[in-house]
Amino acid sequence: MSADATPPHPPAPVPPQPAAPPNWDPLSVLERRVLGVLVEKQKTSKTADSYPLTLNALTTGCNQKSNRDPVLELTDDEVEEGLSVLQKKGLVMRLTGGRVDRFKHLLYETWTRNGPQLAVIAELLLRGPQTKGELRGRAGRMDPIDTLDALEDVLKPLVERRLAVYLTEPDRRGAIISHGFHTPDELPRLKTHHASALAEADVGPARPGAASAVAPDALAAVERRLTDAIEEIGRLRTAVTALEGQVGDLRKQLGLTPG
Numbered sequence: 001m002s003a004d005a006t007p008p009h010p011p012a013p014v015p016p017q018p019a020a021p022p023n024w025d026p027l028s029v030l031e032r033r034v035l036g037v038l039v040e041k042q043k044t045s046k047t048a049d050s051y052p053l054t055l056n057a058l059t060t061g062c063n064q065k066s067n068r069d070p071v072l073e074l075t076d077d078e079v080e081e082g083l084s085v086l087q088k089k090g091l092v093m094r095l096t097g098g099r100v101d102r103f104k105h106l107l108y109e110t111w112t113r114n115g116p117q118l119a120v121i122a123e124l125l126l127r128g129p130q131t132k133g134e135l136r137g138r139a140g141r142m143d144p145i146d147t148l149d150a151l152e153d154v155l156k157p158l159v160e161r162r163l164a165v166y167l168t169e170p171d172r173r174g175a176i177i178s179h180g181f182h183t184p185d186e187l188p189r190l191k192t193h194h195a196s197a198l199a200e201a202d203v204g205p206a207r208p209g210a211a212s213a214v215a216p217d218a219l220a221a222v223e224r225r226l227t228d229a230i231e232e233i234g235r236l237r238t239a240v241t242a243l244e245g246q247v248g249d250l251r252k253q254l255g256l257t258p259g
């Protein structure tokens with residue numbers, strides 16, 4: 001290269017690409033329920049002795065009939081089996097050394113350190129898909145979420161990280177949201193179901209007085225049939241009256257009726 005040659009320009013730096021959100025391993029119905037109960041009881045416990053949970057307390061919470069969908073009837077052995085799987089996934093810790101073993105979740109370390117965000121996830125794990133209004137009221141038992149706008153602020157990072165997922169269009173009225181731990185075949189089925197339900201709700205029941213606006217030709221046809229029926233009834237009444245007169249005359253002729 002000659003002394004006066006222009007040196008080549010260095011390549012432009014490539015801007016860093018944002019990291020793709022993680023794909024979370026699916027959770028079974030049992031695993032969802034165990035984790036949801038652990039978070040719920042941790043956030044609502046009144047005394048230090050109430051959490052971490054014993055196996056018996058956890059089973060009772062899993063089978064609770066309020067704030068659960070579906071309602072389950074699990075045994076201690078089944079809950080223990082779910083705990084074993086969750087321990088291997090690094091989501092639950094067993095605490096030994098006391099009179100009985102106890103269990104705590106590790107979701108602050110693995111999912112999110114934000115309290116309201118974890119409350120929202122727990123509520124979705126406990127009850128499945130919900131509207132935003134339902135979710136705000138229920139999750140607010142664990143961490144206050146004062147308004148729907150505040151809920152939107154909680155949901156945004158959860159959706160970005162796939163910890164939560166919309167089953168319908170996010171901005172439409174009655175939008176449905178769920179947790180991000182469904183199996184690959186379960187998620188499309190849920191989206192189809194809830195989209196169909198919202199579509200039916202949009203149509204709504206027929207309103208009184210709306211028939212002429214919806215189907216004027218059909219209404220006109222009904223009115224014509226009604227007019228024809230009324231005229232036919234009039235003709236039949238006239239014929240019946242004439243027949244009654246003829247019968248009366250015949251009875252007189254036969255002497256069946258006093259003159």
